[in-house]
Amino acid sequence: MNEIKFQERIDAEKKIEPKDWMPDAYRKHLIRQISQHAHSEIIGMQPEGNWITRAPSLRAKMILLAKVQDEAGHGLYLYSACETLGISREELVQQLHDGKAKYSSIFNYPTLSWADMGAVGWLVDGAAIVNQVSLQRTSYGPYSRGMVKICKEESFHQRQGYEIMAEMAKGTPEQKAMAQDALDRFWWPSIMMFGPQDSDSPRTGNAMKWKIKRQTNDDLRQDFINKTVGQAELIGLTIPDPDLKWNEQRGHYDFGEMDWDEFWSVVNGNGPCNKQRLAHHKKAHDEGQWVRDAAKAYAKKQELVAN
């Protein structure tokens, strides 16, 4: 009975709110998806934040810091949305530390040069935007509202990155080479952000039925590629895919085979930065314990005094 009513609401494009009845599987799916989205934002602060102290101008420094700070904010909106499903942020962080929860594997790649700040902003945030715009229509209310808020803030992120790439591409030969190198290293990992191909994605069925997901991985990936090819051409950079070609019949770009071995390898823990990202997160968490304890202790003392 509940299942039927629930599905009717979904089909009628009504939002599901925290107090509403929902199938356990729906709740579990959302907890997994939202928390992993949140973890991604937070972990993403590391590769992006890597160049804050070395940003090459005052303006670049402030913009990058504001951007990375936004990511923290996005993580917080998402943890907040996830908590409405009956789980605490502390539990979610524990899952991350235990390796039970994942985060977007793009962040397991290192940011090796300043141009990577351009590539990451343009491609990684660009891919995120495609995904997040679609998710604005997700069925779960708090998640949907979180996505709307995030999307408003995200477009500056992509512009920030694209601007860096555009400037470098028309700068000195060394700058142009640096920008091209960053594109070479981030292109494939960025398009793999959309996840496995639909044929290899077992959870897609339910996610689409419950309108958690509104478009499939392959659709989103194609959308991103279509949007981005022209952007690269405009600034004179070459996407490292010899098979990239406009297909008049399909009305889309054809593109080359992704290296799924690398994808699964990195997802399963064997990427260049997997260990480092978690270790950094754990370290910050552990080193902050005494501070959190102090704040709690102080608050308790105030309560006692007030009473």
Added chain:
Amino acid sequence: MAENATVWEVFIQSKNGLAHKHAGNVHADDKVMALENARELYTRRNEGSCIWVVKSEYIVSSETEDSEAFFDPSNDKMYRHPTFYTMPEGSKHI
């Protein structure tokens, strides 16, 4: 084992004269910290002229039209935070 932090719901008044709108939540230990955290998180883009914070446990919600929400007694809390539950001293994995 660290306790869960206190969760506060945040309401922002974007412009003088308008009603406060729910923006989300923050974690904080005391009300001063809650206000400051809310300011940091929700008003970086001039979105606020006034902030309210309320501990989540004090929010009371009405029923939705689906009253067959069979786990929920009436006058239920709006959010299902595990922090509202006191666990016995020494309990683990819960």
Added chain:
Amino acid sequence: MSSLFTYTLRIADSSLILGQRMSEWCSKSPTLEEDIAMSNISLDMFGQANGFYQYAAQLDGLKSADELAFRRNEREFFNHQLVEQENGNFGNSIVRNFLHDTFNFLFYTQLANSKDETLSALAIKSLKEVKYHLRHSSNWLVRLGDGTEESNAKTQVALNELWMYTDEIFEMDALDTELFNEGIAVDNSALKSDWDTMVNNTLEKAKLTRPEDEYMATGGKKGLHTEYLGFILSEMQYLQRAYPNAKW
């Protein structure tokens, strides 16, 4: 170099270096909320630095704000030694910030009355931000001082170690005096008594003991710094130095 130029540079440098230190907390803070707060403070400091560097560049007429920030060496920087001290643990940063925020609050309050319109305007704008910084660092100082035994101990250690950098900020050299007499600069030495009152007040709430004045460091105004500044600048200036002809 005019006196006004150097005076402006001093303020810009302290803002920049403190901003740089605060930006190092990104993704490392004890809570996510605090991460955002630290970044906000850092952004404010960079904004202040940028404002003062822009003015200095105008006065100089030769170098841009970025050139002033990224192409001067360690003996040409005039920031307070206090702001270049390392972040250390969270308590260390809070203590450092608190001591400097209190000074900044009093300093900008006075600078707002400067006969130099630009300095006055910059001070008024910065004061709004600094009031918030002071609130942030004061509140945290009290939480840490009056939190747990461990937090009190750690914070006391930080206070003891940073105390030696709290004398230099009140110095008046010939340049300060010259500009003060023209109604442009602030009398730093006159800020000390209010600073003492404010600091003592908060330390008491924080259950921390004010350290004795022993050896007190000096030299920032002469471009003499602790060994930290060299490393801060190497990191910060790397790209501009490595690609001197590039535009970013």
